[in-house]
Amino acid sequence: MKIHEYQAKEILRDHGVPVPRGKVADTGEKAREIAGELGGLVVIKAQIHAGGRGKGGGVRLARSPEEAQEVAESILGMQLVTHQTGPEGQTVKRVLVEEGLKIQREYYLGIAIDRDAGKVVFMASREGGVEIERVAAENPELILKEALEPGLGLTPFQARKLAFGLDLPAKLAPAAVRFMLSLYRAFEATDASLAEINPLLLTEDGDLYALDAKINFDDNALYRHPGIRALRDTDEEDPLEVEAGKHGLNYIKLDGNVGCMVNGAGLAMATMDIIKLAGGSPANFLDVGGGATAEQVRNAFGIILTDPNVKAVLINIFGGIMRCDIVARGVVDAARSMQLEVPIVVRLEGTNLEQGREILKASGLSLTVASGMQDAAEKVVRLASRSTT
Amino acid sequence: MSILVDQDTRLVVQGVTGREGTFHTLQCIRYGTQVVAGVTPGKGGTVHEEIPVFNSMERACRETGGNASVIFVPPAVAADAIMEAVDAGVNLVVCITEGIPTLDMIRVRQFMAGKKSRLIGPNCPGIISPGKCKIGIMPGAIHREGTVGVISRSGTLTYEAVQQLSSRGIGQSTCIGIGGDPIIGTSFVDALRLFKDDPGTEAIVLIGEIGGTAEEAAAHYVHSHLSKPVVGFIAGQTAPPGRRMGHAGAIISGGQGTAEEKIRLMEECGLHVARSPADIGETTARVLPGQSS
Numbered sequence: 287m288k289i290h291e292y293q294a295k296e297i298l299r300d301h302g303v304p305v306p307r308g309k310v311a312d313t314g315e316k317a318r319e320i321a322g323e324l325g326g327l328v329v330i331k332a333q334i335h336a337g338g339r340g341k342g343g344g345v346r347l348a349r350s351p352e353e354a355q356e357v358a359e360s361i362l363g364m365q366l367v368t369h370q371t372g373p374e375g376q377t378v379k380r381v382l383v384e385e386g387l388k389i390q391r392e393y394y395l396g397i398a399i400d401r402d403a404g405k406v407v408f409m410a411s412r413e414g415g416v417e418i419e420r421v422a423a424e425n426p427e428l429i430l431k432e433a434l435e436p437g438l439g440l441t442p443f444q445a446r447k448l449a450f451g452l453d454l455p456a457k458l459a460p461a462a463v464r465f466m467l468s469l470y471r472a473f474e475a476t477d478a479s480l481a482e483i484n485p486l487l488l489t490e491d492g493d494l495y496a497l498d499a500k501i502n503f504d505d506n507a508l509y510r511h512p513g514i515r516a517l518r519d520t521d522e523e524d525p526l527e528v529e530a531g532k533h534g535l536n537y538i539k540l541d542g543n544v545g546c547m548v549n550g551a552g553l554a555m556a557t558m559d560i561i562k563l564a565g566g567s568p569a570n571f572l573d574v575g576g577g578a579t580a581e582q583v584r585n586a587f588g589i590i591l592t593d594p595n596v597k598a599v600l601i602n603i604f605g606g607i608m609r610c611d612i613v614a615r616g617v618v619d620a621a622r623s624m625q626l627e628v629p630i631v632v633r634l635e636g637t638n639l640e641q642g643r644e645i646l647k648a649s650g651l652s653l654t655v656a657s658g659m660q661d662a663a664e665k666v667v668r669l670a671s672r673s674t675t
Numbered sequence: 676m677s678i679l680v681d682q683d684t685r686l687v688v689q690g691v692t693g694r695e696g697t698f699h700t701l702q703c704i705r706y707g708t709q710v711v712a713g714v715t716p717g718k719g720g721t722v723h724e725e726i727p728v729f730n731s732m733e734r735a736c737r738e739t740g741g742n743a744s745v746i747f748v749p750p751a752v753a754a755d756a757i758m759e760a761v762d763a764g765v766n767l768v769v770c771i772t773e774g775i776p777t778l779d780m781i782r783v784r785q786f787m788a789g790k791k792s793r794l795i796g797p798n799c800p801g802i803i804s805p806g807k808c809k810i811g812i813m814p815g816a817i818h819r820e821g822t823v824g825v826i827s828r829s830g831t832l833t834y835e836a837v838q839q840l841s842s843r844g845i846g847q848s849t850c851i852g853i854g855g856d857p858i859i860g861t862s863f864v865d866a867l868r869l870f871k872d873d874p875g876t877e878a879i880v881l882i883g884e885i886g887g888t889a890e891e892a893a894a895h896y897v898h899s900h901l902s903k904p905v906v907g908f909i910a911g912q913t914a915p916p917g918r919r920m921g922h923a924g925a926i927i928s929g930g931q932g933t934a935e936e937k938i939r940l941m942e943e944c945g946l947h948v949a950r951s952p953a954d955i956g957e958t959t960a961r962v963l964p965g966q967s968s
Contacts, residue, residue, distance in 0.1 A: 399777055401857045401887055404784040436778075436785040477778055506750060507776035540915060551855065552829020552884055555910040556952035562913045563951050571914070604831040604838075606814035635838065636814065659835070660953035 287503045289517045290333045292382040294499040297514075301472035303465060305496045308384030317358030320383040321351040327386030330357045332378040335522040337500070338368030344378065347386060354383060379521060387495060392485035393452055394418055394429075395466065397473045399480075406434045408470065410448040414485035440470035458492065465494050476514055477507030526592055533585040534575055542567025544670050545590040545599035545628070547583070549574050557602045560659050566667030569596045574603075580616035587620055591628070598629045598670035600662055605636025614642035618649040629654065629669040633662035676875020677804030677849040678824070679767055679793070680743065684808045687712045687732065687741035687765070689748055689756045692723050696747035699771075699812050700724065703745075706815040708808045711739040732763035743767040745801065745810050753797060754779035761792040768860070769810045770797035780858035787860070794860025800830040800852035811852065813837075821846015823959060824870035826863055827882035828855050828889075832910060832952070836882055839956025845963060848876040855884070863893035871901055878904045878963045880955060881946070885911030886932045891940055898944035904962035907946040908955050909934045 292310040299305050307324055310333065311317040321328045332344030339345050344366045348354035358381050365375035392414035400407045411429045413421045421428055430451045432444040442463060449462035465486070473481045480502040487497040508515045520528045530537035536551065540558075544566045548554035551573045558568040570593065574586050583601075590596055603613050613634055621630065633656040634642045646653050654669070656662035686703070690696040691713025701724060704710050712727050712735040719730030729735035732744065744760040746753055746768065753772040760768040775797050787794060795802055801811015805818035817834055819841040827833040833852055840847060851866050853859055863881060870876045879901075883890035890909065897905045912934040941948050949958040 399781075399857055402862075402889075402892070404781055404858050406778075406781065436781045474778065477776055479777060504777045506774045507778065509751060510776075538915075540913075548831075550829060550831030552827070552832035552882070552910050553835060553952075555884065555914055556832050556835070556908075558914065559910060559912045560952050568913060604834050606812075606817075606831065606834055635835070637816065658953060660951070663953075 287505055287508060287514070287518055288335045288522070289501060289503075289514075290335065290380070290519065291331065291499055292333055292380070293517045294501040295496065297476060297501065298469070298472055298496055298499055301475065302468040303472060303496055304494060305499070306384045306387055308382055310380050310382050311358060312362070312380050314355040314359035314362065317381060317383050318351040318355035321348060321354030324383070324385045328354050329384045329386050330354060330361060331382040331384065332361050332364075332366050333380040333382055334366055334371070334376040334378055335519070336366075336368050336370035336376055338370055339366065342366050342368040344368070358383070376522065387487060387497070388490040389487060390490045390492075391488040392497070393488065394421075395469060395483040395486050397470060397478070397481040400433065403433055405436065406439075406473070408432045408434060408440055408444065408448065408466065410452055410466075412452055418482070418484060434470075439474055440467055442467065454488070455492070458488070458494065461494055472501075476501070476511060477504045478502065479504045526589055530572070530589045533582070533589075535582070535586055535589060536571070536573040536575070537589050538571040539593060540568050540570050541595070542569045543595045543597040544666055545569045545572075545593070545596040547572050547574055547586045547590060547599065547601045549603050553602065553604060557600065557659065557663075560663040561600065561667060564660075564663035564667045566663070566670055569593055580619040583616045584620035584623065587624055587626065591624075591626070596628060597673045598631065598666050600666040601630065601632045602659065602662060603634050603636075605634060608636055609638045610634045610636045610642030611638045611645055614645040617653070618645060618651065621649070621651050621653065626651075629673065631656050631662055631666040631669065633657070633659065676873055677807060678869040678873050678876070679849060679851075680802055680804050680808040680810055682707075682709075682807045684743050684767075684810070685709050685711045685739065685741050686810060687714060687735045687739070687744045687760075688726070689714045689732065689744055689746045689760065691715055691726060691728060691747070692718055693747055697724060699747065700726065702815065703809050703811075706809040707806075708810060711741050712736075732759045732765075736763045736765060741765060743810065744769070746770040746772055746797075748772060750774035750776070754783050757783050757794060757797075758786050761787055761790055761794075765792055767793050767795065769795045769799070769801050770860070771799065771801060771812060772796075773798040775856070777857055780856065784858060784860075795851060796854040796856075796860060798856045799854030799859075800833060802849065802851045804849045805847050813850070813852070817841055818850065819846040821848065822875060822877040823847050823963065824866075824873070824876040824879045825850035825882070826866040826870075826879065827852050828884050829882065829910065832882060835952065836880060836908070836955045839953075840880070840959060843956050843960050845956065845959060848873060863889050864896045867893060867896050867901065867905075871903065876903065878906065878959060880906045880959055881908075882955070883907065883909045883937060885909065885914055885934050885937070888932060890937045894937075894941045894944040894946060897946055904964075905946045906955065906959045906962060907938075907941040907948045908952060909937045909941075909948075910952065912938075
């Protein structure tokens with residue numbers, strides 16, 4: 287799960303990580319008030335989940351409370367387009383109003399999971415303020431890494447290694463170590479999957495601040511962090527994907543015209559692949575999960591057919607232990623109750639396969655029964671292109 | 676022949692009295708697996724579906740000679756269940772549970788270091804040696820005894836591949852679902868090593884996904900260590916970058932772990948890559964010693 291920068295900074299502040307003074311505003315008026323409290327130069331930052339906000343015009347300076355209001359009003363409500371939002375952009379509903387700080391130097395700190403090592407890794411780099419992926423690709427030696435022992439976490443000596451490795455002025459090392467230890471505590475306490483401070487700011491006055499902050503959380507651990515779960519902002523997510531999630535369906539919209547309903551994520555991806563190989567284009571990824579009950583199938587149809595581009599639907603269910611006749615009845619019941627207009631191709635596999643096929647054929651609905659993935663993909667692509675022309 | 680599980684495996688089921696646990700335990704017994712005990716804390720001393728239930732793994736293993744466990748407990752308590760099984764000294768722990776927090780699994784990995792138990796999963800369909808032993812939720816009927824080892828990150832896609840093999844008369848020595856989570860017990864390379872040393876395995880099918888670098892590591896291992904033919908498939912060739920497709924593993928970002936890169940490397944390393952998911956069986960038939968296609 288992702289959260290906004292202002293939420294991430296509140297979590298960091300609670301764990302003792304120094305962040306600039308600031309507050310979030312959803313109106314220009316409120317922004318002016320906050321700017322007045324802060325005094326002096328302020329930074330107005332659009333709060334959307336996507337990165338690259340600065341380049342898109344979502345981060346601007348204001349020299350007075352009045353200017354802060356003006357700037358905030360111009361950012362609030364705008365469709366902010368960045369390299370991560372897609373061409374339609376994301377509506378800005380809140381801005382973070384922060385004290386302006388004088389930059390001496392920018393660094394990078396990050397905490398992530400190293401899957402192969404099975405450990406948390408703490409990273410630091412002198413190359414802050416830029417895309418760290420680029421640094422990693424071009425100058426990997428500029429990213430310092432410390433693998434953390436489970437149970438111990440970041441130790442003070444590791445934090446010192448990183449701090450001195452950054453060539454920070456020696457007198458700043460204790461502050462940098464405190465910063466890193468606090469950041470790690472925040473990461474562990476919240477079951478984060480990623481935490482990035484980019485940039486970590488060294489001010490002209492010689493203080494360290496988290497100037498920007500990004501924290502992602504492990505969805506599997508949200509059950510033990512109700513406070514963090516409450517920070518979810520569904521406005522930042524695709525409404526169809528949110529709706530699908532409520533029904534326990536895993537749905538991702540794509541731009542093709544063949545709707546897909548599959549059980550299991552791996553098989554769902556493979557189904558998209560074979561549609562492409564058959565000359566078609568998948569309209570979505572959809573994993574109905576293990577039990578393809580009539581209700582789940584109906585919910586899945588509801589989601590898939592909300593997309594007007596869908597010209598045909600492929601249902602690919604490998605029942606396994608689940609019986610095909612039950613899946614077939616679910617498909618027929620759902621199709622009947624919804625009066626579907628697009629052609630449907632059904633490929634079933636599992637026990638009681640023949641009975642399942644009989645139920646589909648006897649239904650009188652325009653269901654095409656396929657045998658095998660290849661046959662299913664060819665049939666659905668043909669049907670989709672026919673209804674397009 | 677087979678790896679890790681066979682007719683001598685004595686299975687203890689953790690979470691045996693739950694709905695999922697009960698259903699799949701009965702399926703395993705029907706397949707022929709020796710289920711010797713179940714564990715549900717607080718229900719020790721009772722008998723569930725003719726299976727003796729114990730309060731702890733330690734007690735269950737000591738009294739019944741259990742040497743493997745399968746876990747069907749909820750995600751919040753699954754990491755602890757894995758460690759309990761390891762502590763009881765079983766050779767193999769198969770964790771079916773989906774949704775275990777990553778930091779919990781990191782602690783489990785640390786706990787297991789230096790101990791003899793092997794973990795398969797979590798978030799996996801389990802392991803089966805056809806005709807001998809089934810530990811997990813896969814449909815037993817699609818499998819058939821033979822000489823092809825199958826390793827996969829996904830569930831239903833593995834069934835698809837197995838069915839393609841079986842319907843061509845190609846049996847399997849052992850099929851392992853290693854799981855789709857970021858932190859897992861047995862990697863592709865671990866499983867490849869076991870199949871390499873198994874005289875009953877003549878060829879291997881490796882089914883991967885976009886995201887991560889596990890398939891890359893597997894390809895390098897095949898190149899430098901294996902003389903048996905290996906068939907590869909990568910799901911997610913059409914997936915958009917930066918999106919998580921169900922499995923935590925299935926995400927591509929920053930030019931890492933794309934299907935194209937994985938397929939190219941697999942081919943360079945001598946794997947026989949099936950481009951279409953419908954061609955996994957046929958590709959295997961082509962490379963299997965003694966088969967003519």
